[in-house]
Amino acid sequence: MELLIQFGFFLALLIVGLVAGSAAERRHFRRLQQDEAALREILVFNERHLPQDRSFVHGTLVSGSVVIGEDYFKRIAASLKSIFGGRLTAYESLMDRGRREAIVRMKRQAQAQGATMVFNVRFETSSLSESVAGRQASFSAEFIAYGTAVIPAPA
């Protein structure tokens, strides 16, 4: 009986994670697509040097950061997959969402500065989860993208 109750809770959490998690993911991807389309005129490069054939009046550091957490289903699916090995597809989408969102936010900051291009763009990812007393905390990661936004000289 006790086992059944435990299993019921587990199953309920799993279903909540699956339903709510994949709905949130779908929504996020849809919004990312819209945001990326809206910010297309801000160009981003990881080139370290500014182009010599045009002039800029100003350069400034811009950054965008986001923290994305997993859902219960992803967590169980990933730990199950870790037994057998292979690509953790459950986390691949999460990481992709994080990177794209960080770029979107960085571009938005650049746009607010009046910049049209961001050079020397770098990504950093850090896991926020910490295991507490041997128990694996739920996984979440911070994604930060930063670069040098340049404001073009008036033509």
Add this chain to the structure above:
Amino acid sequence: MSYENPQLPHEVNVGREPVLLEFLQLTAGLAVVVVILSATLYFAGGQLARLIPFAQEQAWVGTRFVPGIDTDDSAQSPEASAIRDALQALSTRLSAQMALPPEMTLQLHYLDDDSPNAFASLGGHIAVTSGLYRRLDSENALAMVLAHEIAHIHARDPISGLGGSASMLVALTLLTGNAAHLSGAFATLVQRGYSRRAETAADSAAILALQKLYGHAGGGAAVFETFARYRNEHLGEAPSLLSTHPLDAERIARLQAAAADWDPQRQPLRPLLPAPAAAAIH
């Protein structure tokens, strides 16, 4: 130099495989592996446990044969003590017929419990509940019960079950890490009874013992009729899915076949002595 950001396909970074399908496949695969591992360990542990000398098993168990049940037989009422002595005497006669090795000493217990039940436990302990005793109609039926339980002890089924569960529990605890509570619950689920084959073997041995002791196997079927009736009346209390006892109808048929040559007129059943208190009989 021209700079542009063409629209790149982001899908290359994200697996498009259905995550749920993969999860279900992996779960099924893992379940198969765990079941095979558990079954192997249960079987191997059970076989190894049979090698433990019976004297060692008895030394470990001592008089505490079932946790949670008062085994202090000396505190029982005179009637219960008389019944317990009768159980002990009958089991001695039966074990002589069953060629039980002399070092396998039995200790009988009469438990005050209204549900009909009898079981063999570690260390040669056998318990019969008052609920079963007062539902039996002859000494032959009681002998069937006792012979069945003696056969379990003779086959070392209790220690085998313990050895099997213990090795499985250890493996599952190692496998699931801190989820010891989970594997404990799993182990008790498995520990609910002996295997179907062990039950059938015990039945066969009991029928043989009955035939040797009384010259016929008549009256034995009444035991399983009693269990079947009780289960029908209290449906839901005993989940039949979890019960490993062979189906009652199957056992009754077997016993009736074994008692086919029994002539109730010429070979009457022996009365149950001491008789269960008349008032207690429903």
